[in-house]
Amino acid sequence: MTNGLRYTGPIYRPPSEANSLLVQATIGCPWNKCTFCMVYKKGPKFKIRPVKEIKEDLLWAKNYYGNSVKTVFFPSGNTIIMKTADFVEILNHTKELFPNLERITIYGSAQYIVKKRLDDLKKIAKAGLSRIHVGLESGDDITLKNINKGSTKDIQIKAGRLVKQAGIELSEYIVLGLGGNQRTKEHINETVKALNMIDPDFIRIRTFLPKINTPILEEIRTGTLQILKPHEIIKETYELIKNLKVTSKVYSDHYTNYIHVNGKLPDDRDSMLQTIKNALMRDEKSFREVYIGTE
Numbered sequence: 001m002t003n004g005l006r007y008t009g010p011i012y013r014p015p016s017e018a019n020s021l022l023v024q025a026t027i028g029c030p031w032n033k034c035t036f037c038m039v040y041k042k043g044p045k046f047k048i049r050p051v052k053e054i055k056e057d058l059l060w061a062k063n064y065y066g067n068s069v070k071t072v073f074f075p076s077g078n079t080i081i082m083k084t085a086d087f088v089e090i091l092n093h094t095k096e097l098f099p100n101l102e103r104i105t106i107y108g109s110a111q112y113i114v115k116k117r118l119d120d121l122k123k124i125a126k127a128g129l130s131r132i133h134v135g136l137e138s139g140d141d142i143t144l145k146n147i148n149k150g151s152t153k154d155i156q157i158k159a160g161r162l163v164k165q166a167g168i169e170l171s172e173y174i175v176l177g178l179g180g181n182q183r184t185k186e187h188i189n190e191t192v193k194a195l196n197m198i199d200p201d202f203i204r205i206r207t208f209l210p211k212i213n214t215p216i217l218e219e220i221r222t223g224t225l226q227i228l229k230p231h232e233i234i235k236e237t238y239e240l241i242k243n244l245k246v247t248s249k250v251y252s253d254h255y256t257n258y259i260h261v262n263g264k265l266p267d268d269r270d271s272m273l274q275t276i277k278n279a280l281m282r283d284e285k286s287f288r289e290v291y292i293g294t295e
Contacts, residue, residue: 005057009044013073014133014171014204015253017105020071023057025049025090029077031109033148034137035219036178038211038293040077051086055093062097071103080108080132084120091127105131110159111151121166131169131201134159139194140186143179146225147216153194160198170200176236176257177208181226188236192243203244205252205261207233211293230258230287231280237261238276241269258287 008027013020028046029039040046061069072094079087095101106129113121113134138144139153151159163170172195179187195203208227210217219225228236237259241250244265250272252261259279263272 003060005060006053008047009076010039011075012039012077013075014105014107016171016251017071017073020073020103020105021061021065021069022073022075023054023061024076025054025074025079025082025087025106026076030081030112031078031150033150035147035215036175036208036211038213041213046077048082048086051089054090058090058094058097067098067100069098070100071105072098072101074104074106077107078109078112079106080116081112084116084123087129088123088127091124091129095128101128103130104128105133108132108134108163109151110134110136110156113159113162114155116162118162118165121162121168125167129168131171132163133171133204134163134173134200136160136172136191136194137175138178138187139190139192140179140183141190143183143187143190146183147178153190157194157197160194160200164198164200169202170198171202171204172198172200173204173206174240175206175208176233176240177228181228181232184228184232184236188239189243192240195248196245199246200248203246203248203250204254205237205240205250205257206254207256207258209256209290209293211295217292227290230284233258234276234279238273238280241265241272241276244269256293 007024011022013022026048028044030046032040094104136156137149141152144152160170174191210220246265249264250262261272261275
């Protein structure tokens, strides 16, 4: 019997999972090549934890927290990569242990989601997976190539649609400013097109902030990538919200963002656009400066 929950390497979870039980199912990220991401650049090497170990941690959590657990998040970077049968076993075990469970969620990249058959995803949904958090980042293929995302707009759209077809909630993340000054229009226009074709349950907005230990820093140093100013980022936000034809909930729930624009589309579009217009009237110097992040 384990003496506590065991974690290896950085453990990240979405802000919406702040109160969730975190039980590590995978270690690291199987891709780990995105130029803007610092999370696993110094390791550890990707590994899927044995089902037996995951079950041991779940049992420890049951004995420690009892029936108070309502939400569970399984880190790390790409838990969707687990074999379907193993993941289904873990999900069923989690439901058995925690009778008051309301939600089970994971991270999953599009290039690994599309390797699952729809039948596999339906089995996973039936076993209890509620939501997958996916990093779309951009719908612009050139931007995706520049950041070495490992997927294309078509792969992202296919993955998003598969998740929704399976009956699993889909939370898509986009990163404002990721195309830099050179591709700001293409970045937003193509991202809008991709999101409109997916119509995710949630769209979560982030703003590009350079991080330590990332290859993209060299592009910034040499001028290959020119970081957008606050008003330019906010204008991207405006174009995004104005042109989305989705029924998604939009959240800008992250410290990197210059403004917080939250609401349900299309109902809250006008109020969201007004918030953005108000922000554009502010002196640009009133917004945070660009800095190199450490987390």
